[in-house]
Amino acid sequence: MTMxxxxxxxxxxAALLGGAIGxxxxxxxxxxxxxTHFLVALGAALFMILSAHGFADVAFSESHRLxxxxxxxxxxxxxxxxxxxxxxxxxxxxxxLTTAAGLWVTAAIGMAAGAGLYVIAAFATALVLxxxxxxxxxxxxxGHRTVSVSLPNDDGASLHCLLDRLHAEGLKVLTxxxxxxxxxLGVKMELRSTRPLSTxxxxxxxxxxxxxxxxxxx
Numbered sequence: 001m002t003m004x005x006x007x008x009x010x011x012x013x014a015a016l017l018g019g020a021i022g023x024x025x026x027x028x029x030x031x032x033x034x035x036t037h038f039l040v041a042l043g044a045a046l047f048m049i050l051s052a053h054g055f056a057d058v059a060f061s062e063s064h065r066l067x068x069x070x071x072x073x074x075x076x077x078x079x080x081x082x083x084x085x086x087x088x089x090x091x092x093x094x095x096x097l098t099t100a101a102g103l104w105v106t107a108a109i110g111m112a113a114g115a116g117l118y119v120i121a122a123f124a125t126a127l128v129l130x131x132x133x134x135x136x137x138x139x140x141x142x143g144h145r146t147v148s149v150s151l152p153n154d155d156g157a158s159l160h161c162l163l164d165r166l167h168a169e170g171l172k173v174l175t176x177x178x179x180x181x182x183x184x185l186g187v188k189m190e191l192r193s194t195r196p197l198s199t200x201x202x203x204x205x206x207x208x209x210x211x212x213x214x215x216x217x218x
Contacts, residue, residue, distance in 0.1 A: 006116070007049050014045030014113035017125040018106045024132050030099045030216060032082075040082065040103055041110030047075050048114030072111060079107040098218065102128065144174070145191045145202065146218040152211050153185040162187075162212065169205065170194040186215070 018041020019034055026033030051071035082103055105128055112121040151158040159178070166173055174190040199217055206214050
């Protein structure tokens, strides 16, 4: 296999692995989904290849040397700007940290694939999916959840009905905020569960309610 084909394979593997993580995030209705993770991993792999091999024609000498790792090093700090865009501070609570961390590790996976470390990149992707999806179902948690839903904008009747049903299900609403969205009402709530409840169970219960659309659970 010629060198250009090897580089193309590295970029392809990075994009596929990043896309796998992005699909999971997209199914969870997170801010950053398939396209974002796909592009982050692809870009990280491209920067890694450029950093390691993009200066092969530069003349080196004892008095003139270039640090070819500098471009790859900037990916680590640069991805922080994208991750920061997914973090929201609202009502003294921080949201989106998991998505931001997912983008950060996706960039690392893309860099590993760009360096030709396919096994490490694939293994890291498997661990990420294990932590995000499998363990989330095996280890139901009792604690805070941030839920974003959309309801019919009917002068608060649907909202009051939802709050009553949440209370009946053992879910305490700590805080909530609303934002009109045309004929719909966007609601973001901080919930505390009084019993073990996985994200899948909460999502299934919410989607069973008439007129309610789930936009995200953190």
